[in-house]
Each structure stands twice: as structure tokens, then as C-alpha cells.
Amino acid sequence: MAALELKNVRKTYGNAAQEALKGINISIDTGQFLILVGPSGCGKSTLMNAIAGLEDISSGAIILGGEDVTTVEPKDRDIAMVFQSYALYPTMTVRENIAFGLKIRKTPADQIAAEVDRVAKLLQIEHLLERKPSQLSGGQQQRVAMGRALARRPKLYLFDEPLSNLDAKLRVEMRTEIKLMHQRLKTTTVYVTHDQIEAMTLGDRVAVMKDGEVQQFGTPQEIYNNPANLFVASFIGSPPMNFIPVALDQESGRSVVRLQGQGERIAISLPMLQTALADGREAILGIRPEQICIRRGQIGDLPLVSARVQVVEPTGPDTLVYVEVNGVQVCCRLAPVDTPEIGSIVALELDVERLVLFEPASGARIA
Amino acid sequence: MSLSEVQIMRTGTSTSVRKPDRLQKWLPKLVLAPTAVAMIVCLYGYMLWTAVISLTTSRFMPVYNFAGFAQFERLLANDRWIVACKNLAIFGGMFILLCLIIGVFFAILLDQRIRREGFIRTIYLYPMALSMIVTGTAWKWLLNPGLGLDKLLRDWGWEGFRFDWLVDTDRVIYCLLIAAIWQASGFVMAMFLAGLRGVDSAIIRAAQIDGASLPTIYLRIVLPSLRPVFFSAVMILSHIAIKSFDLVMAMTAGGPGYSSDLPAVFMYQHTFTRGQMGLGAASSVLMLGAVLAILVPYLYSELRSKRHG
Amino acid sequence: MADLSRSKRWSFNRIAIHATLLVACAVYLVPLIVMLLTSFKTPDDVRTGNLLTLPVDWTLIGWIKAWSTVHEYFWNSFMITVPAVIISTFIGALNGYALSKWSFKGSNVLFSMLLFGCFIPFQVILLPMSFTLGKLGLANTTTGLVLVHVIYGLAFTTLFFRNYYVGIPDALIKAARLDGAGFFTIFWKILLPLSTPIVMVSLIWQFTQVWNDFLFGVVFASGSAQPITVALNNLVNTSTGAKEYNVDMAAAMIAALPTLLVYIFAGKYFVRGLTSGVVKG
Numbered sequence: 018m019a020a021l022e023l024k025n026v027r028k029t030y031g032n033a034a035q036e037a038l039k040g041i042n043i044s045i046d047t048g049q050f051l052i053l054v055g056p057s058g059c060g061k062s063t064l065m066n067a068i069a070g071l072e073d074i075s076s077g078a079i080i081l082g083g084e085d086v087t088t089v090e091p092k093d094r095d096i097a098m099v100f101q102s103y104a105l106y107p108t109m110t111v112r113e114n115i116a117f118g119l120k121i122r123k124t125p126a127d128q129i130a131a132e133v134d135r136v137a138k139l140l141q142i143e144h145l146l147e148r149k150p151s152q153l154s155g156g157q158q159q160r161v162a163m164g165r166a167l168a169r170r171p172k173l174y175l176f177d178e179p180l181s182n183l184d185a186k187l188r189v190e191m192r193t194e195i196k197l198m199h200q201r202l203k204t205t206t207v208y209v210t211h212d213q214i215e216a217m218t219l220g221d222r223v224a225v226m227k228d229g230e231v232q233q234f235g236t237p238q239e240i241y242n243n244p245a246n247l248f249v250a251s252f253i254g255s256p257p258m259n260f261i262p263v264a265l266d267q268e269s270g271r272s273v274v275r276l277q278g279q280g281e282r283i284a285i286s287l288p289m290l291q292t293a294l295a296d297g298r299e300a301i302l303g304i305r306p307e308q309i310c311i312r313r314g315q316i317g318d319l320p321l322v323s324a325r326v327q328v329v330e331p332t333g334p335d336t337l338v339y340v341e342v343n344g345v346q347v348c349c350r351l352a353p354v355d356t357p358e359i360g361s362i363v364a365l366e367l368d369v370e371r372l373v374l375f376e377p378a379s380g381a382r383i384a
Numbered sequence: 385m386s387l388s389e390v391q392i393m394r395t396g397t398s399t400s401v402r403k404p405d406r407l408q409k410w411l412p413k414l415v416l417a418p419t420a421v422a423m424i425v426c427l428y429g430y431m432l433w434t435a436v437i438s439l440t441t442s443r444f445m446p447v448y449n450f451a452g453f454a455q456f457e458r459l460l461a462n463d464r465w466i467v468a469c470k471n472l473a474i475f476g477g478m479f480i481l482l483c484l485i486i487g488v489f490f491a492i493l494l495d496q497r498i499r500r501e502g503f504i505r506t507i508y509l510y511p512m513a514l515s516m517i518v519t520g521t522a523w524k525w526l527l528n529p530g531l532g533l534d535k536l537l538r539d540w541g542w543e544g545f546r547f548d549w550l551v552d553t554d555r556v557i558y559c560l561l562i563a564a565i566w567q568a569s570g571f572v573m574a575m576f577l578a579g580l581r582g583v584d585s586a587i588i589r590a591a592q593i594d595g596a597s598l599p600t601i602y603l604r605i606v607l608p609s610l611r612p613v614f615f616s617a618v619m620i621l622s623h624i625a626i627k628s629f630d631l632v633m634a635m636t637a638g639g640p641g642y643s644s645d646l647p648a649v650f651m652y653q654h655t656f657t658r659g660q661m662g663l664g665a666a667s668s669v670l671m672l673g674a675v676l677a678i679l680v681p682y683l684y685s686e687l688r689s690k691r692h693g
Numbered sequence: 694m695a696d697l698s699r700s701k702r703w704s705f706n707r708i709a710i711h712a713t714l715l716v717a718c719a720v721y722l723v724p725l726i727v728m729l730l731t732s733f734k735t736p737d738d739v740r741t742g743n744l745l746t747l748p749v750d751w752t753l754i755g756w757i758k759a760w761s762t763v764h765e766y767f768w769n770s771f772m773i774t775v776p777a778v779i780i781s782t783f784i785g786a787l788n789g790y791a792l793s794k795w796s797f798k799g800s801n802v803l804f805s806m807l808l809f810g811c812f813i814p815f816q817v818i819l820l821p822m823s824f825t826l827g828k829l830g831l832a833n834t835t836t837g838l839v840l841v842h843v844i845y846g847l848a849f850t851t852l853f854f855r856n857y858y859v860g861i862p863d864a865l866i867k868a869a870r871l872d873g874a875g876f877f878t879i880f881w882k883i884l885l886p887l888s889t890p891i892v893m894v895s896l897i898w899q900f901t902q903v904w905n906d907f908l909f910g911v912v913f914a915s916g917s918a919q920p921i922t923v924a925l926n927n928l929v930n931t932s933t934g935a936k937e938y939n940v941d942m943a944a945a946m947i948a949a950l951p952t953l954l955v956y957i958f959a960g961k962y963f964v965r966g967l968t969s970g971v972v973k974g
Contacts, residue, residue, distance in 0.1 A: 071867050090408060092873040104864035108886035117882075118872030165868070177864075411876040412795035415787050419851065420803055422844050427810050430821035437820060446824070490717060493710050506960055507718045510725075513956035513963065514949050515905035517922040521929050521945040522724040525731065525938055526744065536743040570721065574964055627814050630907040634926055648908075651816045656912060661820065668816040679812050 019080070020047040020205040021068070021173060026077035028063055028229075037063045039229040040077070045222055048203040052220035052237075054210055055252070060229040061209045065175055068207060070094050082172050092121075097166035098175040101182060103158045105150035111161050112146040115168045122169075136164040139198075156187045163198075176208040180215065192218060213253050217241065225249045242371070247380030250303050250373065256337060259309075259347045261302045262377070265295040274302055278324025278342045279362050285320055285369060290384045300383055301375045306337065306350035308368040311357060321364035326357050340365065431672065438665035446661060455666040465667065468645040471557050475646065476625035479564050483621055484614070486565065487572025492602060494573070495580045505577070508570035516567065520634025523563035524550070553643035556636055560644060564631060568624060572617050579613035580606065619682050626675055647671050732756060732943040739938045755939030756947075759928075763944050765917070766924035770904055770951075772835045773920055777842035778899040784843070785850020785895060786888065790880050792851065793858035794866050804855065810848035818845075819912050826913055833918045841913060842903045849902075850895045857891040858884065893962040901952050901963070921948045 021044070028038040038060050045051045053061040066072040068079060070091035078087050086094050097118070105114050112133055119129045137143045140160045150158055159179060166174055176195075180188045196219055199206060210216055216223050217237045225232045225240060225248075233245040244250035250258045263274040266284075272295035273284040287295075312321055324340035324347075331337075336356045338349045340363065349365065357363050374383040441451045459465050490508065494501055511519065526532050529548035537545040549555035583606055591601045629648035636644040638653070647667060655664025727744045732755045734748040742749070760767075792804050822841060823832065831837030861884065869879045910920040919927075925948045929941050956963050 066867075069867070069871060071870065091867075091870045092875070094871075096871055098868065098871050100864040100868060102862050102864045104862060104868040106865065106869070106883055108883075117869070117874075121873040121878065165872075169872075408875055412791040412797060412800075415791045415876075416800075416803065419784065419788050419807070419847050422847065423803075423806055423810060426822065426825075426844050427813060427818065428806070430818040431813070433821040434817050434819075446820075490714070493714055496707070496710055498711065498714060504714055504718055506957075507721050509960070509964065510953065510956055511721065513901055513952045515907065515922050515952070517905075517907050517926050518945045518949045519724075521925060521941060522728050524929070525942065526724060526727055528938075531740070531938070532744060536745060539743045539746075566721070566724065623812060627816075629816075630922070633907065633911070634929065637930060648814070648816055652819075652908075652912070655820060656823075665820060668814070668819070671814045672817045675812060675814050679809075683808070 019044045020049065020082060021045050021051070021207065022078075022080040023064075023068070024078040024080065026064070026067060026079065027075045028060075028067060028072070029075045036075075037229050038067070038074070041229075041231055043224055043231065043234060045205065045207075047205050049221045050199050050206045050208065050219060052208050052210060052216040052223045053226060054213060054216040054223060055226035055232075057211060059226040061211075061226050062177060063229075064226070065098075065177055065207060065209045068173070069096055069098055069175055095169075095172045096175060097169050097171040097173075098177060099159075099162045099166050099179045101178040103150070103162040103182075105158055105161055105165070107150055110147050110149055111142065111153070111164075114150070114161060115146075115164050118165065118169045132168050136168045139167065140164050155183055156191065159183065159191060163195075167202075172205065174204050174206045176206065178210055179208075181210075181212070195219060214255065217253070225252060227252075244303070244373065244382070246382055247301065247303070247375040250375070254305060256306050256348050256350070258303045258305050259345075260375075261304070261343050261345055261347060263300055263302045263343065265290065265298050265300050265374070265383075267292055267295045274300070276322045276342050276367075278322045278340060278365065280323045283320045283322045285322075285367060287369065287372065287374070287384070289370075289372075290374065294383060299377050301377050303373040303375060304347075304367060305371070306348045308371050309347070309349040310366045310368075311338070311349065311351060311355065312364045312366050321366055323362050323364050326359050326361050326363055329356060329359055331356070338363075434665050435669055437662060438669045440662050442661040442665070444659040444661065451662070455662040456670075459663055459666045459670070462663075464642045464645060465647075465650055467642055468647045468650045471644060472625065472646050475557055475561055475564070475628075476622060478561055479568075479625050480618055480621045482561075482565050483569045483572045484617060486569040487617070488576050488607070490569075490573045491576035491580055494577055505574065508573050510570070511567040512571045514567065516628070516630035517634045519563050519567050520631045523559065523566070524635045527559050527562070550636070551640055553640050556640065556644040560628075560631055560635060563635060564624075564628065567631075568621065572621070575613055575617055576610065579610045583609055615682065615685075619678065622678050623675070626671060647674075728942045728946055731938055732759075732946055734939050736935070736937055736939060755937070755943040758937070759940045759943035759947055762928060762940070763921060763924045763947060766919055766921045767947060769835055769914075769918060770921040773838045773842065774900060774903045777839045777846065777903050778896055780839070781843045781846035781850045781899055782892065782895040785847055785852075786854045786885070786892070787880065788847065788851040789854025789856075789858050790884055792855045793861075794863065794879075794884075795876070804851075807848045807851050810845070811852060815845065815908055819908075823913060833914050833916060835914070835918050838909060838914050838918070838920065841909050842899075842906070845909075846899050846902065850899060853891055853895045853898070854888070857888065861887060890962070890965075893959065894965050897955055897959055897962045900955055904952050 023041050023043045026038055026041040027036060029036050041060075041064060043051070053064060055061050063072060067074045070086070070089060074087065078085055080086070081094060081096070105111075106117065109117065115133045115136055116129045119132060124132075133146070134143075137146055140163060142157065142160050142164060145153060145157055145161070150161065153161065159182075162179070179195075180191055183191060192215060198204075199219075208215075208219060216225075220237055222234065223237050223240050224234045227248050233240055233249045235243075240249060240253055244253065244258075247260070251260070261276065263276070265287075266273050266275065268284050268286070270292065272287045272290035272292050274287060275282045275284050277283070322342060324342055326338055326340055327346070328339040329336060330339075331353060334353075336351050336353045338351055338357060339346050340349065341347065342365070347365075375381065376383055436448070437446055438455050439450050439452065440446070440448055441454070494505065498504065527547065527550045528534070529551055532547070534545065534547040537547070550559050587605060587609075588601060591605050596604070627648060628646060629652065632638060632644060632646050632649045633652075638645040638649045648671070651664050651667045651671065653664075654660040654667065723745075730745065730748060731739060733751045733753070734742065735750070735752055735754065738749050788807075792800055826832045826837045826841070829837070831840065865883060866879055869883050874882065904920075905922065906920065907922040907926065910923040911926070914920065914923070925944050928944050
């Protein structure tokens, strides 16, 4: 049984013809970690608020643990949420913050005390229990916010960009901690972020959203390796996928694209493209930076594209090398050992098996 | 069990589950309802009612025989109303102007790292806590011809000093002006001081490095950036001026004769003591019109700037 | 902006600035000093001395006589002010909460209508209001004045609380709703404990407004129900008998004392109220 199921969820604001959510269909199982990711204004936060019941939806259904909760008040949905701003009650101590939801639900006092202790131990915030939120650091507030959510043992946890207010180092730490927590507790979770690294590292399932629509729904690997369209391909991955304008042609019965760097145009054959589609039309070729290697000399009869090195950016673990192909800048991710000189001509080898092709106008995937 | 019984039972249970939910949805509206009703009735409804009365010949009691705009014609031909409006123009115009000048001047002085600034500020602002009736009573005594300022300065050796503006039909309005400025100028000062404290000091330092003198910095850089404060201050001051009623009642009751009448006093006396309800209503409608003429552009610009920024 | 004169030595300019400010202080204080001095004089002393001469012999007769004349109305003012201030602040808080945290279709329209109410010249509602109070049997009663002050004070108190609550993050409300708290629980447990500053502002603003009111008092209440401001005005402006300026000034001081004390002890909130009534959000 699905833990959470969204059926054709739509949301329209006021009289505006623009829809914030245009028919969302998502289903996840118990214990799964769903990421909603997309640029700001894509509808991910609206969708999260709709799941929580904080915003009404215009049509569709939200089913939680088999029960239709579309019209149920947030307090009766058995959901807990961690907010970007933490939203700790400023006049209450940490203990009171964690206990508030239990108190409202008239849990007996000894159970509340036991639950607060359990959560505090889990998150290692026992020593903070009598403090007010204003006396805590950002990371500590973050933990308390998670504690407040964990205390109620709800059916579903919602995280609304919980790490975006932390500094870079703490963000990485907390990310790992959230992942660890999820592996231990197996809580069903929906997590909103605009950070594609968080999406890749944390999620079991990722829904990439744009303009109120789910562009692609799948595992992080599927989304990375097999992007459904140009938007998903460009949004996921850092440094981003390279997009090279090409024409799809045929040459001796095979589909090819021609690439030109410094020197001749080289035809690269595309095994995955049906020849019927290769009728000279324009397309955008997508290739991730790590799918390009630099060769020093000819190996076998693989066609190599030669190009001049424009910029070299060592990042430590690897080095980013920028070259120009077909008039656009292309990024290659290389091991630091074979860094070429700036201005030198290098031969590029493309991992043709993993190339993707998109239609320029619609951004739809061709192959 | 028949089908209808099942349906009744089902609807019965479903409402019992949904009822608290629906109540929650309605609570904010329920909470606001009394205020909304009070506003619609006691503000907008009464405004309309007053407007209706202004179109009738009501005198001591409201009667609803419509006389068109006869009351307004009478009003505009009424010398006393004309005097009241002229007085308001003089009083309001000078009140706003002088309060602004005094307020800005002292705000700038107080902004120069003054010792005991808080104490001085407290003294400038305390008149704002007083009732205009108290202010009027005090200044009526201070400006008393014979025993007030008059006598003080003669006692101090200025033999020929005369100060009898309070009984001078041409000058009595300036007595009101003095008292009103005493009461409100400290408030304007406080507004501008708050505004000055909000000016980015980096801009000032940049100007100093560019070689601008202190007066230039204030005139060319600081004051222009306080435009919103100017607008708010003018708004509040003109509002005080148009509504000012208490001060006149306490200091002069409109006298001598009707030389210090203001529209608010005119309205009160005609409506409640002279049995000219229709005329009084007409005068209050014109007062509303005057306030709207100032308020609507202000609110419009306020709302627009909020939308843009 | 305070860092302009880097040198803190006493230059001529700085002395001139301080002198100007101190002279202005004196000017602002003179009316209060004169009122106090006069109130402690005998009527003869008032006539022989001038505004700033000290009383020849300090006497309380002015104060005693003033108190015996106005004390009844002083308590009237309290009977009007205390309930009106508390009720209008409480309703204003609930209104501000509902408007800022539970906005619905039309809530902005309602707020604009309220905002407008802050600026209406009350002359335009006096007549119908006096008919209404008469119909309700509340004419010339303190209850009637409480009602009037609550109704026309709501615009301001709602504005105060609405603007304050807009600054409190919505996430706090959402978190409380998911924790199971309803409309009133959130108000009592979460928002009200955060509201001390704005409650002070609202209480003090309303206190000065209602206490200092003259227009509503003179129109809607006369005789035994009139507030202190109306009584003071009647006392000062009666033309019968010899003027007793010492009594006038003592009565004026009695009328002024409550708001002056509030200003002295809670001036911070008073100023904040004045300015936040202006700067709308």
C-alpha cells in the first residue's frame, strides 16, 4: 500500500488563470524518502503545504496511508513538518517546544516526558532542553525542529528546505545526519529543496518540478542518467550537463552528428538513434562533463574531436577543463593528473553510449 | 434498515466528523464579523446617513424631506463658514509648515551626538501626551491679555509691551497656532529623528570623503531621502488641523465673535447647539471631502509603492 | 547617522547647538511650569504676581477646590477609559491575528476599509451615532461612551496588531497547526506571549486617545456622565463669577496627570505607538 498518494492534485490561486499545481500524480511507499526539487516558484512548496493541509487544493485527492485526507484539517492528518526557518515557538523552552504537540493531543504527562527524553537522546540535545530557542545556534535549532517532528511519531514527515539557513559546512553535516536518521528510523518523508545535491544524496525517489508540473519522477540515478527532458538534464548535476547544438544526419547507414572544435568537423555515430529520425533536423546534444575524456594520441579508430583549452579550473578532486565545440563552451571533468595546458589543443573522446538528444524548441527527449 | 435510514446515518456521522473542521475554517471570519459589521454600519453607513441628512431641511430633529443641495448652497453663502474655512487655511497651512521647520531643525540638532539626548527628546514630546483641552487651558492663561505673557514682560521691564491677540479678531487665530505648534512640533521632531537614524551612514561618509560640508550633506543627501517621513508628517499634521476642535473650544470657543471658528467648531455648534442639523451635516460632508482629497492620493501612493517594492 | 562630528571636544558649534536645544527645552517646559506655579497660588497672588513668579505662600486651595469640582468626572473618565482600552485592545489583537494569519478572500478589502477608518473626521458620524445612542438608551451614559470609543478605536488597535503580527513568521502558525493547535490555542499559546510590546503600545495609545477625548464626550455625554475633559472645559469657560485661575490650572493638571504619568513611565511605547500609527504596512 502506498504511504502517500497524490492523485491529479491541482491548485489555482484566486481568479488568476495561472495554475500553481497542474495535476500532480506521485505515489511513494512506506519508509521511502521523496524529494521534491525544482527552481523557486515551481510549486514544490505549494505541494508540500497541500500535503500538510495548510493550503486547500482546487481538485484531486491526497491519500495518506490509504485514507483520503483531502479535506481533513492539518492537525488531524498525523503529519509533522520541519520548516526552513525552524519555526520554534520563541517563548517556550526546547522541552516545551518538543512537548507542545503531545500536550495539545492530551498525551499523559509521563508519556510526554519519556518521549521528550527519547527524542533528545536521539538528536543529542539533552543538555539544551531547558534553553529558549534564541539561546541556540542555527544547527541546534535545526535539531530541535527535527525533534519536535519526531516526538509525535507521525505517519509522514515533511521537510521544507530545512538546511538552507545553515552555513555550507553545517549543511553537509546535517545532510548526512538526516540520511542516517532516515536509515535508522525508516520514516516516510517528503523533503523539499532547490538544491540538486541534496536531492541526489538524500532521496529514494525524486520528483523534479517546474511550473507546477512534475517533469520527471524516479530514483536519483534514473534522473541523472536518463533525464526526461532538457530542463531535468540542466537542473540536475553539477557542473551542469553540456548542451551542444547539432544536426542529426546519416552517414553510411548510421545516424551521426558532426562536431567541430579546432579543426575538421568530425562525425560521431549515435548507436541509440533510429536512422529514420536522422533527417537533418536540428537537435541539442547533451553530455555530462565526466563523460568526456581527453586523449593524447589516437587509440583505435574512435573519432576524436580536437579543441583548444580555454579555461582550467582545478577543484581539488578533479579539474574542470573548458573547450569550445560547435560554438559553445563545453566543460570536461578530468582527473587532476592529466591536466592540459591552457591554449593547447586536445582530443576529446565522448562516451557515445550515454549521450542524450533533445528537441531544441520543446526540450523533449529525442533519444 | 431502509436506504434512506442508511443515508441519514451516513450524513449524520460525516457531519459530526466534519463539523469542527468547518468551524475552524469559519472562526477567523466569525472573529472579524463584529468589527466588520461595526465598521460598515458605524463608519460607512453613518457617513451615508450624514450625507442624506445634509440633503434635507433638518433643524432640531432629522426630517427626510429632500431639499437637494440647498444646505450646501446656504453653507457656501454663509459668512461664518467662509471665515472658518479661511481660518483653517491659515491655521492648517502655517501649522504644517512651522511644525515641519521646527521639527526638522531640532531633529537635526538632536542628531549631533547630544548629551542627555533622551531627556531632551522627552521634554520636546511631552505636550503630545496632553489633551488639547489642557493645552488650550494652559495657553489661554499664558496668553491672557492683562495677566499672562503681557504682564510678565512688563514686569521684566518692557514697559510698553502689549499682547492681546487672544481678543483681537484678526490675530486670535495665531494664538491657536502657537498652542497647536507647541503641542505637535515635538512629535514631528521625533518622526524625523527616527528617520535620520535610519539613513545609511555609509552614504554620509561617502559624501564627507567627497568633500561635502555638513549643511550640504543634510540639504542635498539626507533630507531628500526622508521624503516618506515628510509625507507621513504632512498627512498626520493636516489630519490634526482639519479635526482640531478641542483646542478652539478650550481657548476661544470660536470667539471673539466667530473670528476663530474652524470647520469642526462650525459643525458642532450648528448641529448640536443651534438646531441647524442639515447645515451642520453639510459642513461635515465637506470636511470629509477635504480629508479624502488629501488621503486618497496618499493611500494610493502608499499602496503603489508597496506593490512595487 | 550620528557619527558626523568626529571630534567630541567642545567647539563653538557644539556649544551653540547645546544652548539652542536647552533654550527650546525651556520653551517647551514653560506652559507646564506656569500651570504648576499658578495652581499653587492664592487668587490674590495670581493677580499681583506674574506667570513666572513663585507663589508667595504655597497653598493647595486651588487643588482642593478643583478636585471637589471635577473628581466625579475624573472617575467618569476612568470608568470610560479602562473598559474601552481593554476591550478595544483585546478585539484589536484578535482582529489583527485573524487578518494577518488567516487571511481569506476579502480580508484585504476589510483591512483597507479599517485603515480608512483611522483617518475619518469623526464629525461625519456624530449625528447618526447620537441618534443610535439615544435609541439604545445610552445617551449621556459612560457605557455609551465606552461603546463609541471601542468602535472607533478598533481601526487603530487592529492596525497595530495586524502590522505587528505580519512580522511574525507564518511558519510558526503552520507548525502549531500541525502540532494540533486550533485558532484560539495558537492565539493564546503562541502569539499572545510574543505580543507584550504591541499590547503596551495599544494600551497606551488607546489610553491617551480615550482619556484626552473631548469631541465624543461633549457630544454624547453631558451632565453627570461627562468625562474630565468636558468638565474641565466647562469649568474654564464659564463666564459667571470671578475667574479663579489657580483652580483652572489645578483642574487642568488633574486632567493631564494620568496621561503625563503614562508618558513618563512608558514613553518608549508611547512614541512607538505614535509613529507606528503613521507608518503602515
